[in-house]
Amino acid sequence: MCRVLFLTKSISVEIELEEKIRHLGHEVLCSTTLLNTIKKHALPKSFLETFQIVVLSETLTNQETKVILEDIGLSSLGIIQLKDGPLTEDDHQEKKVTYMSPRVSLTELREALSHYDSPEKMGRYAETLEDVVDRLGLSKRERTLLNILADTPGTPFSRADLCQKIWNKELSLSTKCQLSNLVKRIKDKLEENELDHLKIMTVRNVGYMLKVA
Structure with a gap:
């Protein structure tokens, strides 16, 4: 295959x-x-x-x-x-x-x-990003966020765009805090599963992006 x-x-x-x-x-x-x-x-x-x-x-x-x-x-x-x-x-x-x-x-x-x-x-990694998402045990919103970032690795997404896509809400102190918590939980799960080649990076004054090392 x-x-x-x-x-x-x-x-x-x-x-x-x-x-x-x-x-x-x-x-x-x-x-x-x-x-x-x-x-x-x-x-x-x-x-x-x-x-x-x-x-x-x-x-x-x-x-x-x-x-x-x-x-x-x-x-x-x-x-x-x-x-x-x-x-x-x-x-x-x-x-x-x-x-x-x-x-x-x-x-x-x-x-x-x-x-x-x-x-x-076969490529460097036997698993596709879809495989990784499936085995991380992510919540619905964690999965949504990671899928958004994984669609274009290396491309920064603004916090406002992410809040709109995930909750259909404008950026506010509340949604910004929720977004930060989502990112932290995904990072923890990536680390727990030793997926060192996948990292969610904070882009200063912008938002987040997925880095595939």
Whole structure:
């Protein structure tokens, strides 16, 4: 089983191919948010290493694809770029990239992914962030907070935004105190479970972010 990160500008466009990948028994995270984070060079390499394959959508521009390839090109990830039509000379020079039609058959897709479906191709951490959240024994609100931060590791979230997302309330002394207590409880549970590669960091005058070391 592979873990596949699908970077796109439109999740709805990728539904058919995403379902094919899942049908073959692989995990898929189809994301527009992480696309923007990678373009800003703000996504920790250690988070990318929890995946084996990155799929680049046809919805990306050539410039966006170039920036992403520069950012992840030195990692051990397999890179699949969706592309219709003949390959250019520049395409042929990208030795790490496997080119594939967005309408690839299930058989062709199965064979392409099978090259990465082996223990030696697994990422640095055997657990995904979802696995971690599941085994920490978090309360509903603790889980909500960690999921928000984990959606874009390395990106600070303001206290006001977090209070709005968690309680649907404005930032106040009360919600600020509750938020601080939530963060402390999650930190304690991460420490108890010896998950040293995951840290909730306080960003001065802003709020909090998740750091994946």
